[in-house]
Amino acid sequence: MTSNYFFDTMPRIIGHRGAKGLAPENTLASFKAAASAGAKSIEIDVTVTKDDKTVIHHDTNLNRCTNGDGPVLLNNFEAVRALDAGSWFAPEFSAEKIPTLAEALELTSELGMSLNLEVKPVDGWQIPTADIVGQQLKDDLPKDYPMLISSFSEEALVRTGHYVPHIPLGYLTDAIPPDWERRLIDTGAASLHVYHPFVTREIVQKVQAAGYKFLVYTVNDEDTATRLLDWNVDAIITDFPDRLGRLV
Numbered sequence: 001m002t003s004n005y006f007f008d009t010m011p012r013i014i015g016h017r018g019a020k021g022l023a024p025e026n027t028l029a030s031f032k033a034a035a036s037a038g039a040k041s042i043e044i045d046v047t048v049t050k051d052d053k054t055v056i057h058h059d060t061n062l063n064r065c066t067n068g069d070g071p072v073l074l075n076n077f078e079a080v081r082a083l084d085a086g087s088w089f090a091p092e093f094s095a096e097k098i099p100t101l102a103e104a105l106e107l108t109s110e111l112g113m114s115l116n117l118e119v120k121p122v123d124g125w126q127i128p129t130a131d132i133v134g135q136q137l138k139d140d141l142p143k144d145y146p147m148l149i150s151s152f153s154e155e156a157l158v159r160t161g162h163y164v165p166h167i168p169l170g171y172l173t174d175a176i177p178p179d180w181e182r183r184l185i186d187t188g189a190a191s192l193h194v195y196h197p198f199v200t201r202e203i204v205q206k207v208q209a210a211g212y213k214f215l216v217y218t219v220n221d222e223d224t225a226t227r228l229l230d231w232n233v234d235a236i237i238t239d240f241p242d243r244l245g246r247l248v
């Protein structure tokens with residue numbers, strides 16, 4: 001039986017990659033910025049290095065958000081850890097590193113925020129990524145930690161979930177598949193996470209009537225957020241938890 005502890009405490013506004021609009025995404029500075037902006041929950045992306053370490057990073061490649069080059073998956077942790085993950089955003093963040101999953105868990109807990117952990121495998125590496133992340137969560141996650149695991153990869157989602165069956169799963173998608181209900185049943189997901197242009201009032205009602213939570217990403221515009229909140233979506237994931245936090 002999946003615990004709904006994450007959902008019991010889920011705020012309607014969740015910071016994206018920490019607070020992507022306020023600090024370099026998926027860094028400890030970004031998690032702190034989200035907390036300072038009033039966020040009670042954040043979404044972050046987890047992937048793995050060549051030597052099977054879990055790190056918090058969105059892209060397949062290191063290039064956009066660090067001074068490194070090439071896939072995270074082709075670099076050992078030591079090399080990934082040596083990179084500057086903040087200067088690309090602003091010079092004052094030059095000390096930021098790519099965090100480990102353990103650091104992210106510890107800091108979010110310290111800051112009193114719950115966590116939507118998105119498992120982000122490179123295509124083809126879904127199973128190893130899920131096994132490494134899942135095993136670490138099984139070993140290290142405090143029992144009552146308020147977490148939601150999500151993924152665009154059904155394979156990675158289900159497999160990660162097997163390691164921590166008490167943690168709810170979120171099914172990530174851009175457009176909503178016609179057979180969304182079958183997919184939620186098959187994966188055991190408790191929530192559907194949808195790219196905002198594809199959201200209608202009718203689909204929110206249908207999904208919620210079927211017993212699932214409805215989350216929307218990534219919304220930064222206040223008018224769009226106001227409309228979605230009026231449609232009763234359960235939560236909005238945003239780069240600007242400061243700005244959207246004022247709406248609720």
Ligand code: G3P
Nearest residue numbers: 043045118150172217237
């Ligand atoms: O989990 C919501 C959102 O983060 C999904 O898209 O590409 O930002 O990970 P992406």
Ligand code: MG
Nearest residue numbers: 043044045118
């Ligand atoms: Mg994400």
